[in-house]
Amino acid sequence: MTSPALDASPPLGLLDLFGDGFVRDPHPWLDTLRAQAPVRHDPGTGLWLVSRHQDVLRVLLDPDAFRPDNAQHAVTPLPVAALRVLARSGFRLAPALANNGTASHPGLRRLVTRFFHARRVAAAVPVIERVADELLGTAQEQLDASGGCDLFPSFAQILPCRVLMELLGIDGVSPATLIRWSDASLELFWGRPAPQRQLELAALVAEFHQWLTRAVTDGAASPGSFLASLAAHRLPDGEPLDVHTAVGACFFVFIAGQSTTGQLIATVLRLALAEPGLWSRLADEPGLAEAWVEEVLRREPPVTTWRRVTARPVELGGVELPGGAQLLLMLMGSGSDPEVFSAPEDMCPHRADVRRHLAFGAGRHRCPGASLARTEAAVALRTAARRLPDIRTAAAEYAPMLGLLSFRAPLRVAVERP
Ligand code: HEM
Incomplete structure (x- = not known):
């Protein structure tokens, strides 16, 4: 999934953010964007693509000029029939977390952060290890029986969902349905x-x-659960949350808390299995799994882009943007900016400045689940390397990729015993 050396820059006029070429290997395009057109209007989506690390960071750190209101807009307009289906269910995405630039954001964010701060995540490690071990036990049985298995549905995808359900006290629904x-x-x-x-x-x-x-x-939320905390929450004016805002907060946390981490684990596993000599060291070498996860977050993050909208006319990277311009921050490209990371195309676990990547955003909306995601991915990788020391990527494996505007990951991690 890394880009080959560039002989020629791909022509930006052919860029299709949903096209197979871009989804399979976005790096040549991202390199060209950064070098030739760091702030560029994309006619296919109507978005302004912002690709240099310094510009992406500037936008993220200035939420007054670059508002988060469009973070969850449908990039492909919804037809009336689909809107009717949503309207009948009462669907409305009120500003709650990622899409909230109003005064209610800091309090709601604090509520979420309480569930995912580093101490709570550290305490959850035994839960993550238990679930990982159980899922890998089943994968091992499948390997024993048939010689192969797909670690995406059986492990990478389901682990974060099970962990999130335990941490937030979610019940009454199966992990498969939530996924x-x-x-x-x-x-x-x-x-x-x-x-x-x-x-x-x-x-x-x-x-x-x-x-x-x-x-x-x-x-009926159990005391101490996420839902009970939302019910007890008070807005800056002392009022309780309205239903739409509470549902909007849950909607985002339930999605962000599992899909993205499952995608990260899938990429982490695939790239680790492809790296010569790495797999056998992961089981016992202290800190190696964590360092690999961090390097994957820099080079191949699951959340590849994020959106902002300009509050007023503003200059960015030498381009004059009008008010209301919809920006697409190329988080993935910013992690390979040679102005910040030397030899960005090389996977170097333990690289000194790796934490400068923007895979979790930055500033007021920076991902509050970062610590959980990092920990889950490292535990998943280490446990898989311990439980399944003798696996390799299945021969002739061609993994289909998830290729959405902001999410990219392999949809299969097929492995076999040599
Ligand atoms: C690998 C996994 C993950 C990645 C790459 C990721 C990435 C991101 C990014 C890029 C943002 C937007 C940041 C910004 O606007 O500056 C974000 C926001 C957010 N993420 Fe994550 N995330 C991940 C996992 C999680 C998990 C596990 C949770 C919760 C358990 C979570 C909850 C949230 C929430 C609530 C926000 C909105 C925060 C706010 O607006 O204040 N994410 N995440």
Whole structure:
């Protein structure tokens, strides 16, 4: 999944953010954007692509000039039929977390942060290890029986969902259902689905929304759970949260807390298996799994882009942007900016400045789940290397890729015993 040496820059006029070429290997395009057109209007999506590390960081650190309001807008406009399906379920994405530039954001963010701060994550390590071990036990049985298995559905995808359910006290729904709802939401709002597919996805998102609304309003949340904390939350004016805002917060946390981490684990596993000599060292070498995860976050992050909108006319990277310009921050490209990272195309675990990557954003909206995501991915990698020391990527494996506007990862991690 790394780019070959560049002989020629790909012509930016052919750039298609959803096209197979870009999804399979975005790096040649990202390199060209940074070098030739660091702030460039993309006619396919109407978004301004911002690709240099310093410009991306400037935008993230100035939420007054670059607002987060468009973070969850559907990039492919929804047809009336799909909008009707959503409206019938009462669906409305009120500003809550990632899309909230109002005064209610800091309090809601504090609420979320309480559930995912470093101490709580450290205490969750035994839970992560237990679930990882259980899932890998099943994968091992499958390997014993058939000689191969796919670690994406059986492990990478399900581990973060199970952990999130335990940490937030979510019950009354199966992990498979939560994953289906979450993936449908990503595809509907960040994908380029055809109209018929949009209808199917809208039906799933509507189901998800109705379930969340019931969970938020039925008063049955167990004490100390995330839902109970939302119910007890007070806004700056002392009022409780309205239902739409509470559902909006849950919607984002439930999606962000599992799909993205599953995508990270899939990439981490695939790249580790492809790196000569690495797998056998991961089981016992202290800090190596953590360092590998960090390097993957820099070079191949699961959240490849994030959106902002200009509050007023503003200059960025030498380009005059009008007010209301929709920006697409190329987080993935910023992690390979040679102005910040030397030899960015090389995977160098333990590189000194790796934490300067922007895979989790920066500033007021920086991902509050970063510590959980890092820990889960490192535990997943180490446990897999210990439990399955003798696996390799299945021969002739060609993994299909998830290629949404902001999310990219392999959808299969097929492995076999040599
Ligand atoms: C590898 C996994 C993950 C990645 C790459 C990731 C990335 C991101 C990014 C890029 C943002 C936007 C940052 C910004 O606007 O500056 C974000 C926001 C957010 N993430 Fe994550 N995330 C991950 C996992 C998680 C997890 C595990 C959780 C929760 C358990 C979570 C919860 C959130 C929330 C609530 C926000 C919005 C914060 C706010 O607006 O204040 N994320 N994440």
